[in-house]
Amino acid sequence: xxxxxxxxxxxxxxxxxxxxxxxxxxxxxxxxxxxxxxxxxxxxxxxxxxxxxxxxxxxxxxxxxxxxxxxxxxxxxxxxxxxxxxxxxxxxxxxxxxxxxxxxxxxxxxxxxxxxxxxxxxxxxxxxxxxxxxxxxxxxxxxxxxxxxxxxxxxxxxxxxxxxxxxxxxxxxxxxxxxxxxxxxxxxxxxxxxxxxxxxxxxxxxxxxxxxxxxxxxxxxxxxxxxxxxxxxxxxxxxxxxxxxxxxxxxxxxxxxxxxxxxxxxxxxxxxxxxxxxxxxxxxxxxxxxxxxxxxxxxxxxxxxxxxxxxxxxxxxxxxxxxxxxxxxxxxxxxxxxxxxxxxxxxxxxxxxxxxxxxxxxxxxxxxxxxxxxxxxxxxxxxxxxxxxxxxxxxxxxxxxxxxxxxx
Ligand SMILES: Cc1ncc(COP(=O)(O)O)c(C=O)c1O
Numbered sequence: 286x287x288x289x290x291x292x293x294x295x296x297x298x299x300x301x302x303x304x305x306x307x308x309x310x311x312x313x314x315x316x317x318x319x320x321x322x323x324x325x326x327x328x329x330x331x332x333x334x335x336x337x338x339x340x341x342x343x344x345x346x347x348x349x350x351x352x353x354x355x356x357x358x359x360x361x362x363x364x365x366x367x368x369x370x371x372x373x374x375x376x377x378x379x380x381x382x383x384x385x386x387x388x389x390x391x392x393x394x395x396x397x398x399x400x401x402x403x404x405x406x407x408x409x410x411x412x413x414x415x416x417x418x419x420x421x422x423x424x425x426x427x428x429x430x431x432x433x434x435x436x437x438x439x440x441x442x443x444x445x446x447x448x449x450x451x452x453x454x455x456x457x458x459x460x461x462x463x464x465x466x467x468x469x470x471x472x473x474x475x476x477x478x479x480x481x482x483x484x485x486x487x488x489x490x491x492x493x494x495x496x497x498x499x500x501x502x503x504x505x506x507x508x509x510x511x512x513x514x515x516x517x518x519x520x521x522x523x524x525x526x527x528x529x530x531x532x533x534x535x536x537x538x539x540x541x542x543x544x545x546x547x548x549x550x551x552x553x554x555x556x557x558x559x560x561x562x563x564x565x566x567x568x569x570x571x572x573x574x575x576x577x578x579x580x581x582x583x584x585x586x587x588x589x590x591x592x593x594x595x596x597x598x599x600x601x602x603x604x605x606x607x608x609x610x611x612x613x614x615x616x617x618x619x620x621x622x623x624x625x626x627x628x629x630x631x632x633x634x635x636x637x638x639x640x641x642x643x644x645x646x647x648x649x650x651x652x653x654x655x656x657x658x659x660x661x662x663x664x665x666x667x668x669x670x671x672x673x674x675x676x677x678x679x680x681x682x683x684x685x686x687x688x689x690x691x692x693x
Contacts, residue, residue, distance in 0.1 A: 304626035304682055308602070308669045309490040312562065313551070320550040329546050336549040343500060343556060347475045351509035352502040354549055355516060358464035358486025359393035360542040361501035365460050365482035366397035368503070368511050369432060373537055375507070378403060378458070382431040387417045388650065388658035390637050394434055394462045399646055403432065407638050407650035412657040414443040414593050415632060419451060432458040437466035437476045438633060439667070440600040442593055445471055449479045458482070464499070467492040468559050468599030477502060487552050492599055493559050495552030498544050515539045559599070562672040566600045569675045573603055576684040586611060586690050604632055604667040611690055612664045618690045619666060625686050627668055635662035
């Protein structure tokens with residue numbers, strides 16, 4: 286397929302602002318789109334061979350035991366939690382069993398815990414990695430704790446190997462929400478390979494995109510078969526024994542969380558380009574930091590989000606913590622740079638215990654102990670980190686606008 290068709294798909298013209306630095310710029314190239322179009326033209330829209338190809342390729346490259354593509358990272362979390370409580374699973378969890386969840390989390394890292402009948406307990410995160418660490422886990426674990434949701438935030442992680450060891454030793458299931466950290470490696474192993482279950486997201490703003498999409502991974506064949514059945518209606522079609530000729534056999538409860546074949550085609554091509562995109566994001570991040578530090582207006586107005594020891598990061602966004610003395614200006618400052626064209630957002634969704642929905646479900650948390658989550662909520666925000674190299678002019682402009690925090 287040659288490129289003339291792309292004349293039909295000229296990039297959407299964004300309303301011209303004087304300056305525009307969005308959280309995410311279109312990271313799709315012509316080959317990504319061509320792969321998607323090939324699937325459309327083949328008329329094989331529902332999950333089929335491309336999805337299996339992407340799953341196998343992803344599994345091999347990431348060093349995962351088993352993985353399954355789904356229609357979002359949220360669905361990956363949902364399947365992991367529903368596998369944990371399923372009666373078909375050996376040593377499955379029961380209603381009311383406790384699950385630790387970081388207070389700085391995404392909504393669908395938390396909701397599947399409630400939807401599956403487990404009892405979430407929000408715990409504080411570490412101020413450097415924005416993730417939970419072993420010390421806080423140990424402080425919060427009780428006899429009732431049967432699972433931990435661990436989120437690798439924005440390409441970073443905490444001491445995940447030690448957390449895995451602790452969870453194994455104490456018969457606690459570890460669910461690694463890696464929706465924000467595809468491609469990061471900790472001690473030579475990719476993030477997403479540590480948990481009993483792990484999730485990945487290919488939403489359009491993440492390290493790679495398939496429009497919407499995700500993967501759920503696990504470590505045993507039993508869990509893999511269970512995930513397949515749960516992904517598609519509770520049907521045995523994907524796990525059926527060859528000699529079983531009976532059709533429309535439902536062996537479990539289930540959902541329909543299957544991806545579209547077109548998402549798999551785009552996602553696979555994007556995944557092949559991940560190393561290049563990681564490299565450019567890292568280059569842009571270094572340039573942003575250097576430009577800020579080199580400016581004669583630099584006065585430690587911000588703290589940067591540094592990779593944990595032993596981590597080779599795959600960045601997603603450019604998070605900043607405003608210096609404590611300037612934190613009171615945050616709202617005014619973000620409004621100001623927003624009007625000047627820099628789009629911002631909270632770190633994940635800030636301290637989730639402050640969200641309205643928490644009250645609806647009376648979620649267990651001790652407000653006073655969520656000190657770092659509060660600090661990140663109060664001082665943190667992030668801006669975009671594109672997959673094309675930032676021009677000198679853009680860097681200069683971003684630096685200038687960010688450093689205006691001292692004046693406003
Ligand atoms: C930590 C985390 N988990 C889960 C998700 C959900 O992924 P998706 O948007 O693909 O449903 C997100 C989304 O941004 C996330 O940041």
